[in-house]
Amino acid sequence: MAASYAGDGRHTGSYYAASANPSPERPALSGEHDTEICVVGAGYSGLSTALHLAEKGHKVTMLEGARVGWGASGRNGGQIVNGLNASLTTIEKRYGRDTATFVASLVQEGGDIIRERVARYDIRCDLKQGNIFTAITGAHMRELEARQKLWQGYGIDNQQMLDKTQLRAHVGSDFYAGGLLDRSGGHIHPLNLALGEAEAVERNGGTIHEMSPVVSVDTQAARSVVKTERGTIRCDRLVLCGNAYLGHVVPELAPRVMPVSTQIMATEPLSDDLAAELLPKDECVEDVRYILDYYRLSADKRMLFGGGTVYGGTDPRDIKAKLKRNMDKVFPQLKSARIDYAWSGNFALSFSRVPQMGRIGSNTYFAHGYSGHGVTGSHTFGRILAEAIHGDAARFDVFAALPWIPFPGGRTFRVPYSVMGSWYYGLRDRLGI
Numbered sequence: 001m002a003a004s005y006a007g008d009g010r011h012t013g014s015y016y017a018a019s020a021n022p023s024p025e026r027p028a029l030s031g032e033h034d035t036e037i038c039v040v041g042a043g044y045s046g047l048s049t050a051l052h053l054a055e056k057g058h059k060v061t062m063l064e065g066a067r068v069g070w071g072a073s074g075r076n077g078g079q080i081v082n083g084l085n086a087s088l089t090t091i092e093k094r095y096g097r098d099t100a101t102f103v104a105s106l107v108q109e110g111g112d113i114i115r116e117r118v119a120r121y122d123i124r125c126d127l128k129q130g131n132i133f134t135a136i137t138g139a140h141m142r143e144l145e146a147r148q149k150l151w152q153g154y155g156i157d158n159q160q161m162l163d164k165t166q167l168r169a170h171v172g173s174d175f176y177a178g179g180l181l182d183r184s185g186g187h188i189h190p191l192n193l194a195l196g197e198a199e200a201v202e203r204n205g206g207t208i209h210e211m212s213p214v215v216s217v218d219t220q221a222a223r224s225v226v227k228t229e230r231g232t233i234r235c236d237r238l239v240l241c242g243n244a245y246l247g248h249v250v251p252e253l254a255p256r257v258m259p260v261s262t263q264i265m266a267t268e269p270l271s272d273d274l275a276a277e278l279l280p281k282d283e284c285v286e287d288v289r290y291i292l293d294y295y296r297l298s299a300d301k302r303m304l305f306g307g308g309t310v311y312g313g314t315d316p317r318d319i320k321a322k323l324k325r326n327m328d329k330v331f332p333q334l335k336s337a338r339i340d341y342a343w344s345g346n347f348a349l350s351f352s353r354v355p356q357m358g359r360i361g362s363n364t365y366f367a368h369g370y371s372g373h374g375v376t377g378s379h380t381f382g383r384i385l386a387e388a389i390h391g392d393a394a395r396f397d398v399f400a401a402l403p404w405i406p407f408p409g410g411r412t413f414r415v416p417y418s419v420m421g422s423w424y425y426g427l428r429d430r431l432g433i
Contacts, residue, residue, distance in 0.1 A: 006066035014343040015266035016191040029231035041241035043073035048382020054204035065213030069194030075345030085353035085371035104154035110376025123196030130283035131185025187284035257348040264306035265342040357399040
């Protein structure tokens with residue numbers, strides 16, 4: 001992780017940064033320090049881990065290379081979507097029924113953790129209820145019907161199929177064939193959630209150092225040693241939550257995930273009537289294509305519309321042009337709407353689309369690779385990491401035992417391989433198969 005990976009460390013020019021709650025600038029790490037637990041990365045994974053541990057009375061110090069929530073946690077679509085990127089069907093086929101049952105038992109946990117944190121610490125992050133998966137083709141509708149039936153088979157029964165007419169009461173568009181409503185989903189202002197969780201960590205005795213990119217980590221020492229440009233921390237337990245922005249600091253983790261960028265834009269504030277026409281129930285929406293669209297309304301009634309992927313984590317030349325074409329297909333009513341903000345950010349993709357959790361040596365833990373489902377997954381994994389460090393490794397051991405699958409072609413060819421894969425699945429979406 002080079003010191004310049006985040007530029008000057010300020011948040012990207014997003015709508016979220018422009019509407020963020022006040023937050024203090026925390027001092028960079030300087031000098032020699034000692035702590036019980038050091039958490040690298042002040043995004044959702046790190047914040048969730050640190051907060052659970054701090055609440056249990058542990059001494060926690062966090063290191064963030066830029067500002068709290070600078071990465072995906074402060075830039076994402078803000079959607080509370082239950083489940084992993086890999087479906088329960090895929091998990092059952094790959095790892096067995098017992099593992100799939102275990103995963104099913106926690107796919108809604110992240111959303112519950114978010115709601116509990118918002119209520120306990122009075123975090124102002126515009127929390128709203130409900131998310132919808134939309135289908136464009138008949139094949140998509142059959143996919144959603146199978147998903148509902150599968151989840152019901154695991155005891156999850158809070159989803160409702162919507163035909164084209166029923167969907168119209170939720171999404172003011174004729175673009176879709178129908179959808180699936182998940183009442184336990186929802187959406188939030190993601191950066192304000194991260195800022196509120198950081199404040200909660202500090203209220204529970206934790207310390208956060210911003211502008212402290214890690215330059216080296218010694219995971220083999222009796223007590224792990226973490227070095228930044230101006231300081232050093234020695235700790236009993238080290239937790240690595242850098243995800244897509246950890247870079248090459250820990251060689252063992254670098255080949256496990258690939259950074260992928262996704263883009264979002266925000267319109268001007270819409271009139272009350274137009275906002276109610278587009279999303280009458282103020283739920284968040286994503287379609288089920290491989291390269292999907294996702295969108296929702298902000299608290300001030302902007303349409304936040306995202307989608308697209310760039311493998312390798314680079315930014316497209318013209319985010320607005322890339323996204324507006326898709327938005328106009330879904331909502332022709334917005335063709336003349338002004339676009340006030342457009343931004344990009346990276347998430348970490350694992351080849352299996354299943355998040356990874358594990359241990360390096362005896363006292364270094366990590367979690368990463370949420371593959372676009374990090375809002376909920378990171379909060380769940382943070383709790384599981386904290387459980388393991390506190391002494392209960394039962395859930396941690398299940399995930400740690402899952403084999404990780406390397407990208408074909410290694411680091412050199414993983415981007416072209418993934419691009420070919422996305423082209424293939426995108427073609428299937430366009431053909432409706």
